[in-house]
Amino acid sequence: MIIVRYGEIALKGKNRKTFENKLIENIKKTLARKGVDAKVRSTQGRLIVDASHEFSEIIRKVPGVVSVSPAWKMEYEEIPEFLSTHLRNMNPASFKIDARRINKAFHKTSQQINEEIGAFVVQRFGWKVNLNQPELAIGIEMIEGQAYVFFETKKGVGGLPSSTQGRLVLLMSVGIDSPVAGFLMLKRGVSLTALHFDQGHADLARQMIDVLNQYSSEPIELIVVNHLEYFQPYVTELERMGKREWTCVICKVLMLKKAEEIAKERSALGIVTGDSLGQVASQTLENLFLESSVVKMPIYRPLIGMDKDETVRIARQIGTFEIFVEAARHSCPFRPSSVVTRGSTYGLNKILEHFKSKSLWQG
Known part of the structure; x- marks a missing residue:
């Protein structure tokens, strides 16, 4: 048996049952x-x-799950015998009993259970009690008159169940930021379609998606576009115009336009990016404003106020950082020696008008 706890779902009032049922469905899908x-x-x-304890690691990654505990179900009176057998090869420096009555149906209070089972463990094994920092915590939850005993609680990702908030298109590189942005939206109940502009690392992009799939109730579709073929005509025109410093801004504009096109095809409600304010030249407020102006769909930037350390911490936590390291030495072949950091609407419009005259731009 595995006990699964949720948090935010409990605050949904009349919609609580709907979210709870979706979480159950997602757990079943993930295990399936x-x-x-x-x-x-x-x-x-x-x-x-009702699953083997080994699957608790999978369940804890399902959005909406706050924590999981691999547990054994038994009658309350069976706990001493169970502990005698299960703990006989252990010798912790200290322990505590952490009992909870999930409802008032059971006749003993949580404190009575703590004292009664704690006294038994002391008598049986002679271990020292430490209520603040025990080496071993023995959890007991009384649910519907049955005792569920466990020895560890694994933290979940929390948030809302997947597929409760609609679909978005994720602009996903093999860097640190965008996979983390995707993860943060997954844990808010969003379904994702990922768009990757490949510079020779499509295999790593697929590995990133494999990681994110652990946090999604449905397989994430990955759409791969050849970066060199897609952008080369535009970079060539920027060279002719003497506007190579606009490359990074125009690159992002084109990515957003492609993402919007796919979003319309997939009935998605917006675009997700890994932008973090001021982190690179194309992510100044001025440039973000310009880039956003070329699409009509909302652009969601969950990392916008984070610093790099925060993002790296999450990337390590979810398992995408190691994949990023494999591609970290790669640099964009189109990157100019100097870049526009505070582009103007006038400057962008002149470039787009030129593209339109060359049949490279519609809008």
């Missing part, structure tokens, strides 16, 4: 991708998953 047909039931603000 691993070949597991698990039963999941809801009771007293908990989900009980």
